Amino acid sequence: MAISDTVLKRKRRTLIMLLAPFTIMLSVFFLIPLGIMMVYSFLEPGLYGGVEWNWYPYNYGRIIGWPLNDYEEFEPIYLKIFLNSVQIALMTVIGTFLLCYPAAFWVSRMKGAKKNLALFLITLPFFANLLVRIYAWLLLLRPTGFFNTVLQSAGLIIEPLDLLFTNFSVIIGMVYILTPFMFLPIYANVEKLDYSMVRASQDLGANPLQTFRRVILPLTAPGIIGGSVIVFIPALGNFIVPSFLGGSKVQMTGNLIERSFLQSRDWPFGAALALLIMASVVVLVVFQLSRQAKAEARGVS
Amino acid sequence: MFDRILNSKIWGFFFKGYGFLFLGFLYLPLGLIFVYSFNANSINMAVWTEFTFDWYLTIFGGASSQSSFDAAFTESPERIFEVVKHSVIVALSASTVSTVIGTATALALARYKFVGKRFYQALLVLPMIVPDIVLGIALLIFFVGAGFKLSLLTIIIGHTTFLSSYVFVVVSARLAGMDTSLEQASADLGAGPITTFRRVTLPQIMPGVVGGFLLAFIISLDDVVITYFIAGVGAQTLPLFILAMMRRGLRPQINALAVLLLLFSFAVAAIGLYLRSRKS
Amino acid sequence: MSFLKITSAQKAYKTPEGGLIHALDDVSLNVRNNEFLTLLGPSGCGKTTLLKCIAGFEDIDAGEITLEEKSLKGVPAHRRPFNTVFQNYALFPHLNISDNVGYGLDVARVSRKERNHRVDEALELVGLTGFGSREPSQLSGGQQQRVALARSLVLKPRVLLLDEPLSALDRKMRETMQIELKNLQHSVGITFVFVTHDQEEALAMSDRIAVVAHGKVQQLATPTEIYDEPANEFVANFVGTSNIFSGKVVAKEGQILTIETANQRQVLASSDRFDKGDHVELVLRPEHLKMSPGGNGVPDSCIEGTVVAEIFVGSEMHLHVDVGRGRTAIVHHRHNRGDEGERIETGTDVKLYYSPNAAHLIKAVGG
Numbered sequence: 024m025a026i027s028d029t030v031l032k033r034k035r036r037t038l039i040m041l042l043a044p045f046t047i048m049l050s051v052f053f054l055i056p057l058g059i060m061m062v063y064s065f066l067e068p069g070l071y072g073g074v075e076w077n078w079y080p081y082n083y084g085r086i087i088g089w090p091l092n093d094y095e096e097f098e099p100i101y102l103k104i105f106l107n108s109v110q111i112a113l114m115t116v117i118g119t120f121l122l123c124y125p126a127a128f129w130v131s132r133m134k135g136a137k138k139n140l141a142l143f144l145i146t147l148p149f150f151a152n153l154l155v156r157i158y159a160w161l162l163l164l165r166p167t168g169f170f171n172t173v174l175q176s177a178g179l180i181i182e183p184l185d186l187l188f189t190n191f192s193v194i195i196g197m198v199y200i201l202t203p204f205m206f207l208p209i210y211a212n213v214e215k216l217d218y219s220m221v222r223a224s225q226d227l228g229a230n231p232l233q234t235f236r237r238v239i240l241p242l243t244a245p246g247i248i249g250g251s252v253i254v255f256i257p258a259l260g261n262f263i264v265p266s267f268l269g270g271s272k273v274q275m276t277g278n279l280i281e282r283s284f285l286q287s288r289d290w291p292f293g294a295a296l297a298l299l300i301m302a303s304v305v306v307l308v309v310f311q312l313s314r315q316a317k318a319e320a321r322g323v324s
Numbered sequence: 325m326f327d328r329i330l331n332s333k334i335w336g337f338f339f340k341g342y343g344f345l346f347l348g349f350l351y352l353p354l355g356l357i358f359v360y361s362f363n364a365n366s367i368n369m370a371v372w373t374e375f376t377f378d379w380y381l382t383i384f385g386g387a388s389s390q391s392s393f394d395a396a397f398t399e400s401p402e403r404i405f406e407v408v409k410h411s412v413i414v415a416l417s418a419s420t421v422s423t424v425i426g427t428a429t430a431l432a433l434a435r436y437k438f439v440g441k442r443f444y445q446a447l448l449v450l451p452m453i454v455p456d457i458v459l460g461i462a463l464l465i466f467f468v469g470a471g472f473k474l475s476l477l478t479i480i481i482g483h484t485t486f487l488s489s490y491v492f493v494v495v496s497a498r499l500a501g502m503d504t505s506l507e508q509a510s511a512d513l514g515a516g517p518i519t520t521f522r523r524v525t526l527p528q529i530m531p532g533v534v535g536g537f538l539l540a541f542i543i544s545l546d547d548v549v550i551t552y553f554i555a556g557v558g559a560q561t562l563p564l565f566i567l568a569m570m571r572r573g574l575r576p577q578i579n580a581l582a583v584l585l586l587l588f589s590f591a592v593a594a595i596g597l598y599l600r601s602r603k604s
Numbered sequence: 605m606s607f608l609k610i611t612s613a614q615k616a617y618k619t620p621e622g623g624l625i626h627a628l629d630d631v632s633l634n635v636r637n638n639e640f641l642t643l644l645g646p647s648g649c650g651k652t653t654l655l656k657c658i659a660g661f662e663d664i665d666a667g668e669i670t671l672e673e674k675s676l677k678g679v680p681a682h683r684r685p686f687n688t689v690f691q692n693y694a695l696f697p698h699l700n701i702s703d704n705v706g707y708g709l710d711v712a713r714v715s716r717k718e719r720n721h722r723v724d725e726a727l728e729l730v731g732l733t734g735f736g737s738r739e740p741s742q743l744s745g746g747q748q749q750r751v752a753l754a755r756s757l758v759l760k761p762r763v764l765l766l767d768e769p770l771s772a773l774d775r776k777m778r779e780t781m782q783i784e785l786k787n788l789q790h791s792v793g794i795t796f797v798f799v800t801h802d803q804e805e806a807l808a809m810s811d812r813i814a815v816v817a818h819g820k821v822q823q824l825a826t827p828t829e830i831y832d833e834p835a836n837e838f839v840a841n842f843v844g845t846s847n848i849f850s851g852k853v854v855a856k857e858g859q860i861l862t863i864e865t866a867n868q869r870q871v872l873a874s875s876d877r878f879d880k881g882d883h884v885e886l887v888l889r890p891e892h893l894k895m896s897p898g899g900n901g902v903p904d905s906c907i908e909g910t911v912v913a914e915i916f917v918g919s920e921m922h923l924h925v926d927v928g929r930g931r932t933a934i935v936h937h938r939h940n941r942g943d944e945g946e947r948i949e950t951g952t953d954v955k956l957y958y959s960p961n962a963a964h965l966i967k968a969v970g971g
Contacts (some may be wrong), residue, residue: 125346512659
């Protein structure tokens with residue numbers, strides 16, 4: 024029985040064994056490639072794909088619009104696309120918020136089996152394939168689609184409306200896909216709402232609108248912000264939705280990245296763009312985590 | 325008063341109505357596909373001609389009696405079966421491995437304290453937060469850089485990388501609710517760590533493990549963006565296949581395919597939910 | 605040869621703010637074979653930590669734990685011949701009673717026949733024959749506790765460790781279980797190390813008590829010794845109620861010492877441990893203070909004061925008496941039927957008598 028390990032040493036060994044698979048996997052398949060991506064973004068693209076190992080800040084320059092040589096003009100097209108992506112993502116956040124906020128209260132008011140059923144039905148579309156959900160909106164919005172057919176046969180319009188390939192169609196598609204992501208954080212928050220605060224507010228003389236603005240809204244703010252972050256990030260980096268619902272008219276950063284990597288083989292440029300997105304993600308995540316940590320420290324749940 | 329207003333009939337009506345509209349928004353688009361899938365009209369889906377099962381039949385190899393039916397516009401059942409097979413192989417493999425990894429990691433974080441635990445927790449959820457496209461590119465860079473040929477295997481590896489995080493979240497939740505003194509009692513009664521895990525911990529967290537597995541399975545099956553970047557030429561999954569179909573132009577068969585995929589996903593989700601609610 | 609010996613055990617925890625908590629501060633303890641030893645102390649004093657270290661769930665930072673002179677260092681919990689009864693019983697919810705009790709035997713791969721026989725034996729021992737096929741959730745708290753006991757005892761451990769096992773039971777059940785546990789320990793002949801914060805429980809059940817506070821063993825003695833001769837102020841206050849007066853020995857006549865207290869009083873105490881000039885603490889239990897002088901040969905000592913509160917607790921009347929300088933003495937006065945006319949009212953001046961033999965002296969800390 025002469026075992027010289029202490030409890031602590033044994034625990035440490037088990038811990039390492041348990042954490043090793045994930046750590047190795049994540050490092051090799053994600054973190055290290057991310058690092059490579061960072062390096063690539065500063066390299067010059069090779070003529071036939073691949074990279075030349077020269078310091079090349081022009082990838083980022085191109086994003087801002089810096090001309091490559093004397094024959095080009097300052098053309099911030101890529102910057103415009105990025106800003107458009109941000110705008111679309113923001114609109115998506117607003118859209119999902121407006122949709123989900125009242126819905127959260129609706130579900131929260133229910134009791135028992137009905138509530139569980141409602142929650143199930145709301146989260147179920149999350150499991151529907153992304154393409155199917157986009158496809159549904161294609162069917163709805165295209166010139167020979169549902170809306171146009173109905174409107175035409177009702178005699179309200181003669182020519183089919185151009186509903187597709189606009190910022191609007193992209194936003195609607197993204198709202199449709201990302202609704203569950205906004206709903207769940209807001210709902211979790213609303214569920215935990217302590218109605219005695221609402222009653223206290225009324226007791227102190229506030230009318231419903233004031234109570235909403237001064238009590239309910241601030242108390243549900245964490246869920247709203249959390250949901251916004253979870254919606255904004257995939258919206259910003261999306262390329263599937265604009266690819267189908269935006270066509271070539273609506274370009275988002277995701278489309279640029281896809282083209283760079285899979286078509287024009289300009290990896291450094293794509294890497295620079297991807298890092299731009301990652302930077303935005305990191306900023307948001309850090310912001311959200313620090314908010315959470317501060318809330319925890321203050322003792323707020 | 326807000327309480328009373330919240331409970332008053334008017335508000336009740338408002339909320340119920342809104343709920344209706346909300347659910348309608350979520351499901352009517354999908355319902356549309358469902359309806360169209362039975363529409364025999366192969367030229368304009370939005371215009372109803374007559375009811376038919378044909379589009380479904382073409383998926384499974386049956387012929388159609390429709391006169392306007394053009395065989396050149398549908399995919400062969402063999403091709404469909406092949407991509408489904410690929411998808412299932414990938415999903416089963418990836419979810420199995422990621423369940424093991426995710427569970428191990430969940431155990432580690434639930435039972436141990438260590439330096440940098442906070443940081444590690446953030447690392448764990450990173451794959452879930454990062455946009456798919458960035459994940460896809462990172463994986464692509466790795467595979468090309470390491471000289472791997474893109475194939476089903478690369479897809480499996482890629483999926484496992486981010487699925488583990490999902491499993492981790494589900495199993496962690498289950499572990500958090502578990503009584504730690506049970507494991508101590510087991511050790512006290514003479515069971516070594518592995519025996520304790522087998523006889524006490526695993527039975528307790530099993531619903532979480534199964535739930536995590538099912539979640540991983542569905543996510544893998546449905547994945548589009550990441551798979552898009554790391555799939556090789558001969559390794560097409562069902563979603564990529566549908567994507568190619570959509571790019572080529574919208575045809576009625578897509579409706580049937582979409583509905584089948586929807587039903588399958590929903591069935592798995594329902595099973596997962598049922599298992600979760602059983603709690604045991 | 606010693607049985608279970610703990611020598612100079614140290615264990616410290618780091619707090620989130622960066623400080624250090626000494627859960628065990630140079631703890632030494634000798635547990636005798638077949639004894640019922642209680643670790644008694646307030647919450648957070650280190651007694652549960654000590655139990656965990658004995659069981660092997662935690663390591664001590666320094667010091668030794670030996671069983672029959674063999675060190676237990678490095679031996680994991682599942683290989684130690686000890687078993688623990690947990691505070692929340694920790695019955696496995698996914699196993700029935702029989703499988704719970706037989707768990708240790710199953711893990712040790714004992715033959716089916718022997719395992720079933722021993723499980724039945726254990727269940728009979730705790731009075732739960734026939735409960736084998738039930739689920740833990742179907743049992744009451746008291747029954748669950750007995751299953752936990754059976755589960756540990758079936759393995760015939762050298763030492764049974766009990767971590768506040770009765771704290772979740774209601775008063776009646778607790779008293780019943782106290783008697784049962786004591787009898788069980790006798791009949792089974794296993795060493796029990798029992799942890800509790802309930803001093804009445806400790807006094808009732810133990811062969812010896814180790815009073816633990818602030819990570820140290822304050823006193824290790826029999827229940828009577830702990831009560832009658834507390835080693836320090838903490839023990840005097842923690843076990844039972846005490847009236848403590850500080851003072852200095854000013855005269856010594858044989859065994860009788862005259863002590864001058866802070867209020868310039870001169871009181872008497874009987875002791876052979878102290879001398880003229882020593883600083884002492886005089887400990888008097890409330891039941892030692894009487895309202896009238898005794899008559900057993902030794903002259904009583906007397907303390908004067910004014911009643912500031914009376915609390916009726918049914919069997920007794922508790923009086924709080926202001927004896928000057930802000931000190932209050934607590935007196936327990938037996939209550940009898942018909943005492944109504946003899947009620948002592950607040951504000952009355954009283955004389956409190958005690959026999960010097962009843963007083964206990966502790967060496968004052970800090971000279």
